[in-house]
Amino acid sequence: MASTTKYPVVDIHTHVYPPSYIDLLKSRSTIPYIITSDGSLRLVILPAEDTESTSRGRPVGPEYYDITQKIAFMDKHSVDISVISLANPWLDWLPTEAAAEAARSLNDEVERECEKYPGRLFAFATLPLSGGGAAIVEEIERLQSLKYTRGVILGTTGLGKGLDDEALLPIFKALQDAKLPVFLHPHYGLPGSVWGERANDYGHVLPLALGFPLETTIAVTRMILSGVFEKAPELQMILAHSGGTLPFLAGRIESCIEHDAHLKAEGKLGEGRKTVWEILRKNIYLDAVVYSEVGLKAAVQASGEDRVMFGTDHPFFPPLEEEGGKWASVETNYGAIKGALGSGSDEAKGALGGNAVRVLNLTI
Ligand code: URA
Ligand code: ZN
Structure with a gap:
């Protein structure tokens, strides 16, 4: 129903590589790294991009690291508030001894970027995943004192064994207790072998269109199966790309659980189990980065219209031809x-911003 309620437009899925992260990648020569080619920077973060061909990596311009470009993009696309997050592959790859300090320094740097535009920028912080449980929990505690930080971005590997790892439970509980939602985002995709011998003929389509969403779907399904949402009942997850394929597959996942003799024999189907549908409505928010009405309707039906939030995935998916106009990926x-x-x-106003303001408390 049309209404006169006014909400800001909020982009909760929008990335940055802050200047210090770019410098870090420039100093490296294995994935993830940045090379300078013909005076411009090229980012190599996926094994498929790390080839000897002249097209090694993808171009990264100032839209990735210059915060004024984020604001210009927001202005062009009528976005009032952005919740910025470090883009993949975050700090997953750092050696243990470097992780805690790198996360502190990066999260503080992102805070300072937010401070330049009070009320327009908030952030999802990055965890020092390779630094060990104590370092991660310490950073979660510290994040609560940061004025603009409203959650954390997390990949699917966790401490190296995925998100159903028992060792992650104290971290999920710390996030729950700190009331910091987890923005779950893919990076690793599926093993290259699933794309077949002709994978190179198809650009990045298969890993981005299918690998990313399936990675997210698998990660969150493993969390569900391991009982994370019973053990950390208030944990809040925001799933990238509308949960991958979770809204579409929720019924099948639930049915497979209910018909699984092994789970039954282990006593895992009894009272106290949250169904996939309950988890979708209690613990999960879905972004609206799904590029179609069909997908968005599935997201809304799965989680509820009050749990879906607009996003752009900027600065990824720019128009291929520089036109200077609005981006088709955003308009879609x-x-x-x-x-x-x-x-x-x-x-619609809720999905465009009202839900994000409420859930992430986007006021200063
Ligand atoms: N490609 C990436 O590597 N990350 C994104 O978030 C989107 C596209
Ligand atoms: Zn993204």
Whole structure:
């Protein structure tokens, strides 16, 4: 229903590589690293990009590290507030001894970027995952004192064994207790062998369109199966790309659980188990970075219209030809929200920003 309620437009899925991270990658020659080629920078973060061909990596310009470009992008696309997060592969790859200090320094640097535009920028922080449990929990505690930090971004590997690792439980509990939602984001995709011999003919389409969403779906399903959401019942997860394929597969996952003799024999199907549907409505938020009305309607039906949040994935997916206009990737996501929820409706306004303001407390 159309309404006169006014909410800001909030982009909760938008990345940065702060200047110090760019410097760090420039100093390296194995993944992840940055090379300078013909005076411009190229980022190599995926094994498929690390080839001898002249097209090694992908270009990274100032839109990745210059915060004024983020603000210009927001202004061009009518985004009032952005919750910025370090882009993949975060600090996953750092040696243990460097992780804690790197995370502190990076999270403080991102805070300072937010401080330059009070009320327009907030942040999801990065955890020192390779630094060990104590260092991670210490950083989670410290994050609570940061004025603009509203959660953490997390990949799917956790401490190296995935997100169903028992050793991660104290970390999930610390995040729950700190009321810091986890923005779960893919990076590693699926093993290259699944793309077949002709993978190189298809650019990045298969890993980005399918590998990323399936990685997220698998990671969160493993969390569900391991009982994370019963053991940390208030943990809040925001899933990238509308949960990958989770809204579409939730029924099948739930049915497979209910029909699994092994789970039954282990006593895991009894009272106290949260169903996939309950978890979707209690512990999970979905971004609206799904590029279609069909996908967005599935997200809304799975989690509820009050649990879906607009995002852009900037600075990824720019127009291939420099046109200077609005980005099709962003307009498609705007269009999907309007089409699925009704232009100007309370539900659309919630998805565009109201839900994010409420859930992430985006006021200063
Ligand atoms: N490609 C990436 O590597 N990361 C994103 O977030 C989007 C596209
Ligand atoms: Zn992203």
